Amino acid sequence: MKTFVKNMLSENQVDRLRDARLMFRESRAVRMATSAQTGGLRVASSARPLSTAYYALLSRQFQREERAVLAGLAKYHAELQEDDANVFLMRRNVHRLEKGLSMRPRRPVFAKDYILETVNVYRKVVDAPERSAESSAESLHWAYDVLSEYFRVVAADPVLDHAREVFDKCPTPTGSGEAGERIPYKRNLDEHPVSFEQLEKLSIKRRSVRWFEQKPVPRDLLDKAFGIASLSPSACNRQPFRFIVFDDPEMIATAASLPGGTIGWKHQIPVMVAIIGSLDAFYSEKDRHVIYIDGALAAMSFSYALETLGLSSCICNWPDIESHERRAEKVLGLESYERPVMFMAVGYPDPDATVAYSQKRPLEVMRTYNPPLNNA
Secondary structure: OHHHHHHHOOHHHHHHHHHHHHHHHOOHHHHHHHHHHHHHHHHHOOOHHHHHHHHHHOOOOOHHHHHHHHHHHHHHHHHHHOOOOOHHHHHHHHHHHHHHHHOOOOOOOOOOOOHHHHHHHHHHHHHOHHHOOOOOHHHHHHHHHHHHHHHHHOOOOHHHHHHHHHHHOOOOOOOOOOOOOOOOOOOOOOOOOOOHHHHHHHHHHOOOOOOEOOOOOOHHHHHHHHHHHOOOOOHHHOOOEEEEEEOOHHHHHHHHOOOOOOOOOHHHOOEEEEEEEEHHHOOOHHHOOHHHHHHHHHHHHHHHHHHHOOOEEEEEOOOOOHHHHHHHHHHHOOOOOEEEEEEEEEEOEOOOOOOOOOOOOOHHHHOOOOOOOOOO
16 A cells, blocks of 8 residues: 555655654544553453453454464374374474483483384484485484483383384484484583683674675575574474575565565665574474574574674564565465564675664663562
């Protein structure tokens, strides 16, 4: 609608229309309408049934999220029923085994309720890794090593003995890797590769850069930064996200127009990265927010890594606006269970350009020690 109006009216008419709209926002009628809306929201938020009714009858804000969560659940459970290789289940369960192996004291028998499930999904993945997109030798060796260590240390038990028999019949993953090297280990606490002062300097240096030098960004540098992003914490090590990278000028122009906030500077972005969350990594609605948490953690690591390589970035907010979501789904070719988490502009920073100072909130406002707790 905005584009249609701009095409029909002159620039002067558009400015007058915008001024009239701003004046109308300050009118008494709008203030009364806003007050009534606030009252309605208070009523709707006063009880869960009213909140449910509000979003079921009066608002469509959560419909896309509901559909995406259900589509992810449907795919996750369908893969299990159809005897497919669900790599997210394998990653989650192997990481659960790691936590059990690291427990102090370690139980002689643990993971009894999911070990056979873990062995079966591992067998499917290692037999046909291309079905799960987990063809990485490192990931399969990690699963093999952890399972091998698990069966080495657990006590005899009918369920575990049966699972061990199934595992012993599985082929060893092909590719590089030494047996037993990817199991829980003791960290070297005397090694400090980066000091606090160095990290602080890096954090201060990193700022949202919107003006870049017009030269290509080598893909090997981007991949180095993505490698660091992959080391970020992730719930049960599932890593339910992927990066879509655009470094072709024509494709960048389209991708950079998807997020808001790029008007006026998107024309000179050298690389545009879309971080996409995948809701088919989860078996329950309770994990529906993990794609945003894990994706954001990876994005921050990626941003810091770029700075060490002489590159900079600007994280572009992705508010949940239905029209934007529809366009992103179409342009990026997303599945129904995938959601954009955020976009990032990347490039060599223009040395002559300025960046926002961005004063941060006071520590005393952001941090509280030992606040009073209420009994549950």
